[in-house]
Amino acid sequence: MNFSIQILGTSSALPVTSRFPSAQVVDVYGKLILIDCGEGTQIQLRRFKISFGRIKHIFISHLHGDHYFGLFGLLSTYELLHREYDLHIYAPPQLRVMLTSHCSPVKVEQLPYKVIFHDIPADGGLLLDDKNFTVTAFPLKHKIPAYGFLVKEKQRKPNIIKAAISKFNLLIEEIVKLKNGQTIHREDGTVINPEQVTIPPPTPRSYAYVSDTLPTEDIIPYIQQVNVLYHEATFDNRNEQKALATYHSTAAQAAMIAKKAQVEKLVIGHFSATIQDFDRLLSEAQEIFPNTELAYDGMKIQIPFEKRRV
Amino acid sequence: MNFSIQILGTSSALPVTSRFPSAQVVDVYGKLILIDCGEGTQIQLRRFKISFGRIKHIFISHLHGDHYFGLFGLLSTYELLHREYDLHIYAPPQLRVMLTSHCSPVKVEQLPYKVIFHDIPADGGLLLDDKNFTVTAFPLKHKIPAYGFLVKEKQRKPNIIKAAISKFNLLIEEIVKLKNGQTIHREDGTVINPEQVTIPPPTPRSYAYVSDTLPTEDIIPYIQQVNVLYHEATFDNRNEQKALATYHSTAAQAAMIAKKAQVEKLVIGHFSATIQDFDRLLSEAQEIFPNTELAYDGMKIQIPFEKRRV
Numbered sequence: 001m002n003f004s005i006q007i008l009g010t011s012s013a014l015p016v017t018s019r020f021p022s023a024q025v026v027d028v029y030g031k032l033i034l035i036d037c038g039e040g041t042q043i044q045l046r047r048f049k050i051s052f053g054r055i056k057h058i059f060i061s062h063l064h065g066d067h068y069f070g071l072f073g074l075l076s077t078y079e080l081l082h083r084e085y086d087l088h089i090y091a092p093p094q095l096r097v098m099l100t101s102h103c104s105p106v107k108v109e110q111l112p113y114k115v116i117f118h119d120i121p122a123d124g125g126l127l128l129d130d131k132n133f134t135v136t137a138f139p140l141k142h143k144i145p146a147y148g149f150l151v152k153e154k155q156r157k158p159n160i161i162k163a164a165i166s167k168f169n170l171l172i173e174e175i176v177k178l179k180n181g182q183t184i185h186r187e188d189g190t191v192i193n194p195e196q197v198t199i200p201p202p203t204p205r206s207y208a209y210v211s212d213t214l215p216t217e218d219i220i221p222y223i224q225q226v227n228v229l230y231h232e233a234t235f236d237n238r239n240e241q242k243a244l245a246t247y248h249s250t251a252a253q254a255a256m257i258a259k260k261a262q263v264e265k266l267v268i269g270h271f272s273a274t275i276q277d278f279d280r281l282l283s284e285a286q287e288i289f290p291n292t293e294l295a296y297d298g299m300k301i302q303i304p305f306e307k308r309r310v
Numbered sequence: 311m312n313f314s315i316q317i318l319g320t321s322s323a324l325p326v327t328s329r330f331p332s333a334q335v336v337d338v339y340g341k342l343i344l345i346d347c348g349e350g351t352q353i354q355l356r357r358f359k360i361s362f363g364r365i366k367h368i369f370i371s372h373l374h375g376d377h378y379f380g381l382f383g384l385l386s387t388y389e390l391l392h393r394e395y396d397l398h399i400y401a402p403p404q405l406r407v408m409l410t411s412h413c414s415p416v417k418v419e420q421l422p423y424k425v426i427f428h429d430i431p432a433d434g435g436l437l438l439d440d441k442n443f444t445v446t447a448f449p450l451k452h453k454i455p456a457y458g459f460l461v462k463e464k465q466r467k468p469n470i471i472k473a474a475i476s477k478f479n480l481l482i483e484e485i486v487k488l489k490n491g492q493t494i495h496r497e498d499g500t501v502i503n504p505e506q507v508t509i510p511p512p513t514p515r516s517y518a519y520v521s522d523t524l525p526t527e528d529i530i531p532y533i534q535q536v537n538v539l540y541h542e543a544t545f546d547n548r549n550e551q552k553a554l555a556t557y558h559s560t561a562a563q564a565a566m567i568a569k570k571a572q573v574e575k576l577v578i579g580h581f582s583a584t585i586q587d588f589d590r591l592l593s594e595a596q597e598i599f600p601n602t603e604l605a606y607d608g609m610k611i612q613i614p615f616e617k618r619r620v
Contacts, residue, residue, distance in 0.1 A: 015352040039383040040350040042325040065386040073349040076375040103411035
């Protein structure tokens with residue numbers, strides 16, 4: 001029951017050679033979703049050997065080019081690869097308007113697969129309700145409407161204690177009932193309570209993606225206690241004014257949000273092309289929130305299944 | 311008086327990790343023009359340390375994504391870099407329609423610099439008449455309207471023989487007249503003919519870019535005897551049928567065109583993502599046209615000034 005993130009791009013808008021613009025793939029139980037799709041995302045998908053045919057859902061945080069200009073190429077490539085199954089795109093409404101206009105760079109109506117657009121409501125909300133996880137959008141504070149995304153595993157059922165299966169000779173239908181919290185009353189008078197044979201399920205795992213934004217505590221209710229928070233840290237402390245002017249965050253500000261939201265781990269990214277001293281950037285964040293890591297293109301983050309049992 | 315080409319991308323539409331899609335920069339006397347602008351072109355410009363502020367003219371061969379999807383990011387980056395001077399874009403008309411529509415990914419009217427669109431006429435023609443060179447479009451045979459480009463240095467004036475300057479004590483205004491073919495009649499009765507003191511100028515250098523197309527002899531009048539021909543070679547001989555079906559050329563077909571056009575050198579590129587045996591591809595071309603090279607991302611081609619004197 002994998003829950004992992006692979007970061008494809010960690011730079012901000014201006015091009016650099018060592019980092020691509022924003023994009024990441026979240027794998028929940030083998031289902032892949034793509035969050036943001038900056039220019040060159042399809043090249044990065046190839047580089048990191050991610051089967052992009054497996055991506056069924058794409059979430060676009062906002063319509064600045066470094067977060068979605070890779071979509072045109074990816075949609076075209078899916079056509080060349082003869083994709084047939086639906087592709088769901090969740091984005092601010094303007095993307096749907098653009099891609100369905102007669103001037104669109106990609107003629108979505110003529111693709112061999114169906115593109116299903118889901119406009120992100122102005123105040124965010126639940127976007128995807130999968131069997132095993134949900135994706136929720138929440139508003140950020142940027143120059144244009146922008147959204148963070150919370151990917152959250154659903155509460156799993158309790159686990160049966162292996163030794164109990166043989167001890168009680170549990171049948172499959174009995175196991176299903178016990179996992180659902182039902183008590184078993186056998187014909188021979190035996191009573192088996194769920195508490196006797198199950199252990200509580202692990203706490204649902206969660207991942208939050210926050211880029212681009214001014215630091216804002218408004219997002220804390222959404223990202224509270226997530227296992228991993230990816231937060232933009234476009235600038236260092238020396239450029240706090242620049243961050244403010246461009247509606248971005250510094251590493252220290254990202255760390256403060258992580259601290260207040262009591263997240264487990266913070267990963268910072270979306271670095272300005274002007275940043276050269278990444279150690280400094282990391283130190284500024286770690287002074288406030290020690291469990292911080294610098295994102296890099298190709299970084300893989302596993303969220304272990306067994307953490308934080310209730 | 312530099313005349314050089316740097317190739318930024320040599321793959322065709324499907325993404326590969328080692329090659330970017332089509333784009334190249336031609337430098338004529340220090341003036342840079344960009345030919346095609348596939349996804350990630352701005353990253354390649356950075357990688358190869360090309361000052362993209364110096365690009366004033368962009369030529370787009372046709373509107374398949376692997377030849378222009380990098381334009382959105384590049385135009386946006388110019389905005390972030392506070393570009394102020396005009397940018398000329400030469401492309402099939404649909405690009406202008408797209409970029410000036412209200413649904414365009416880049417709002418060209420709101421950019422701090424002016425984008426001047428030049429629609430390529432259906433049958434091609436002279437696009438740019440610079441002081442030192444011209445760029446001419448000529449029709450190719452592809453699924454959609456597509457154009458090759460000929461970049462040709464203008465005929466230079468004859469060179470003054472250095473020894474003649476001191477021998478005749480030539481004044482600057484006399485040198486100008488002599489280079490213009492005028493005879494000097496001095497007051498002391500001395501007559502100096504241009505033939506006495508000048509050597510003929512070198513043959514104008516030229517570069518032709520041909521991608522994407524079926525092999526077609528219709529282009530030979532345009533590319534005849536160019537110094538360097540870049541011709542697409544998407545497939546090898548085994549995939550000749552595939553090349554035909556997709557309106558592309560094989561390496562051997564590209565070589566045949568080079569041979570018939572009596573070019574000096576052939577560079578092949580725009581390789582299919584399926585190609586693994588590049589030696590084979592090169593051999594197939596070299597059997598027909600020995601002076602063939604395989605293009606690679608970052609390849610720099612100098613066209614020497616002194617070649618082929620008349």
